Amino acid sequence: MAGDNTQQWVHLNGTLVPKSGAGVSIYDHGFLYGDGAFEGIRVYSGNIFRLKQHVDRLYASARSLGFSLGISKEEFTNRIAETVRINGHNNGYIRVSVSRGVGLGLDPKHMNSEATVVISTEELRLYSQEMYETGLNVITASTRVPPACCIDPQVKSLGKYINNIAAKEEANRVGAGEALMLNMSGNVAEATGDNLFLVRNGRITTPPTSEGALPGITRGAVIDICQTLGIPCSEAVTTLYDVYAADETFLTGTAAEVIPMVTCDNRTIGDGRPGPITNSIIAEFRKLTLVDGYHV
Numbered sequence: 001m002a003g004d005n006t007q008q009w010v011h012l013n014g015t016l017v018p019k020s021g022a023g024v025s026i027y028d029h030g031f032l033y034g035d036g037a038f039e040g041i042r043v044y045s046g047n048i049f050r051l052k053q054h055v056d057r058l059y060a061s062a063r064s065l066g067f068s069l070g071i072s073k074e075e076f077t078n079r080i081a082e083t084v085r086i087n088g089h090n091n092g093y094i095r096v097s098v099s100r101g102v103g104l105g106l107d108p109k110h111m112n113s114e115a116t117v118v119i120s121t122e123e124l125r126l127y128s129q130e131m132y133e134t135g136l137n138v139i140t141a142s143t144r145v146p147p148a149c150c151i152d153p154q155v156k157s158l159g160k161y162i163n164n165i166a167a168k169e170e171a172n173r174v175g176a177g178e179a180l181m182l183n184m185s186g187n188v189a190e191a192t193g194d195n196l197f198l199v200r201n202g203r204i205t206t207p208p209t210s211e212g213a214l215p216g217i218t219r220g221a222v223i224d225i226c227q228t229l230g231i232p233c234s235e236a237v238t239t240l241y242d243v244y245a246a247d248e249t250f251l252t253g254t255a256a257e258v259i260p261m262v263t264c265d266n267r268t269i270g271d272g273r274p275g276p277i278t279n280s281i282i283a284e285f286r287k288l289t290l291v292d293g294y295h296v
């Protein structure tokens, strides 16, 4: 029943189905080959944060992978909003997963369905409140971000994440909260599920997408917040030296939101505590999450 807390629904290929029975084919290309894309989106007090930007990025991912989602962005947006409404999830996390469709064999000529489209909602808390107050210990992973000529890291494709999972496992093995990932040139691209920001001498920088960073929606929001706050912010090729020598560092992502990072590879960053600029951005970000987006 709509809005009933005990029954949760999934939007599966245009139909709302009970979550408990929801599933896709064993020959779905997302399952067989990682041939698809996804979005993680947050909803704050009924405001789906920057929904338009997420839908635009999803469509760009599918276009880049060479398949059509078969419905308009408007219809997609309505399906997401409908799923949030029926699940009564005014605060939570929305997972949108799409794949090329169903077909055994990797050749896309042999697909026997349209794209698979799944929308679900969840509770999600990645880090404790304490970690937002004290900051994360982070390592650099040995697993690299692939170059765009292999698997373009700007595409939020399902398959690319095997690499990020390997890097996250490296962090887990040593009890770190996240792992930074370098590109093939040895420059810092991003973290396994977040973008990276550095503060030095009152200026903020973040690695460019051409260096392997995902064009993060939270990253975009933080760049806008810097403009509002009058803090200079620009993209810059970033080395580990830049990270270790920064006054403050923080990570941004839909799941993690904006979280300070206070050590990297056992080097203390700044004075080892979340800095004043990071804290002011976190405060502005929390305000923005309530107003910038699609109200269900």
Ligand SMILES: Cc1ncc(COP(=O)(O)O)c(C=O)c1O
Pocket: 040, 164, 190, 191, 192, 193, 194, 195, 213, 214, 215, 216, 217, 218, 219, 252, 253, 254, 255
């Ligand atoms: C590899 C990677 N980088 C960065 C991000 C942050 O992007 P966003 O702020 O759009 O969630 C994510 C999460 O989506 C990610 O998976």
